[in-house]
Amino acid sequence: DAKTTQPPSMDCAEGRAANLPCNHSTISGNEYVYWYRQIHSQGPQYIIHGLKNNETNEMASLIITEDRKSSTLILPHATLRDTAVYYCIVRVNSGGGADGLTFGKGTHLIIQP
Amino acid sequence: DTGVSQNPRHKITKRGQNVTFRCDPISEHNRLYWYRQTLGQGPEFLTYFQNEAQLEKSRLLSDRFSAERPKGSFSTLEIQRTEQGDSAMYLCASSLFPSYNSYYEQYFGPGTRLTVT
Numbered sequence: 001d002a003k004t005t006q007p008p009s010m011d012c013a014e015g016r017a018a019n020l021p022c023n024h025s026t027i028s029g030n031e032y033v034y035w036y037r038q039i040h041s042q043g044p045q046y047i048i049h050g051l052k053n054n055e056t057n058e059m060a061s062l063i064i065t066e067d068r069k070s071s072t073l074i075l076p077h078a079t080l081r082d083t084a085v086y087y088c089i090v091r092v093n094s095g096g097g098a099d100g101l102t103f104g105k106g107t108h109l110i111i112q113p
Numbered sequence: 114d115t116g117v118s119q120n121p122r123h124k125i126t127k128r129g130q131n132v133t134f135r136c137d138p139i140s141e142h143n144r145l146y147w148y149r150q151t152l153g154q155g156p157e158f159l160t161y162f163q164n165e166a167q168l169e170k171s172r173l174l175s176d177r178f179s180a181e182r183p184k185g186s187f188s189t190l191e192i193q194r195t196e197q198g199d200s201a202m203y204l205c206a207s208s209l210f211p212s213y214n215s216y217y218e219q220y221f222g223p224g225t226r227l228t229v230t
Contacts, residue, residue, distance in 0.1 A: 043117070043204050043221025044156060087155055099169055100146055100158025101219060 009108040018075040022088030037084040117222035138207030148204040
């Protein structure tokens with residue numbers, strides 16, 4: 001799986017959009033970008049994933065650059081409950097990709113009231 | 114809520130003792146994963162099962178660590194002769210493979226926090 005680089009921490013004001021960047025310059029053509037988050041004292045939670053097109057679901061939007069070397073997770077209206085560590089993970093999505101996830105240290109997002 | 118459950122949630126043990134943790138996955142999920150998470154780090158993958166078959170165990174941290182899933186439902190993770198360095202959060206996750214959505218979202222439990230004194 002390709003390596004990812006994320007800032008260790010970020011702040012965002014409540015109600016504003018939180019934009020979390022991730023660099024994955026060595027991503028391969030068959031690797032997807034996944035985002036998980038981990039709220040304090042809980043297990044990680046899946047947020048969203050994508051290959052090359054931008055994706056949106058009820059939790060967030062994922063913007064992947066055209067060269068796929070970086071991506072941004074967007075939480076459109078951050079709330080205090082979005083305070084968590086956010087992990088960007090790159091992995092293949094075939095049968096062989098259904099093994100363990102490789103987590104980095106992630107970005108600790110703190111939503112300020 | 115029929116999510117992934119783990120027991121116990123907390124375990125304090127003395128160095129040298131054996132400990133066993135249990136994970137109950139989401140009922141229709143055939144894949145089950147174990148991870149370890151130390152303070153300030155992301156989860157570290159240890160092993161996984163598809164039904165009762167253990168498909169990856171080379172990443173178990175040492176031969177003191179073992180996992181089972183005898184009937185393809187719940188799983189146990191055992192650590193023998195615990196050491197202080199084993200103190201960590203042990204997370205379990207499950208997924209459905211193959212997935213009709215063609216991706217493999219893993220659902221995590223709340224974890225078991227182990228403290229070795």
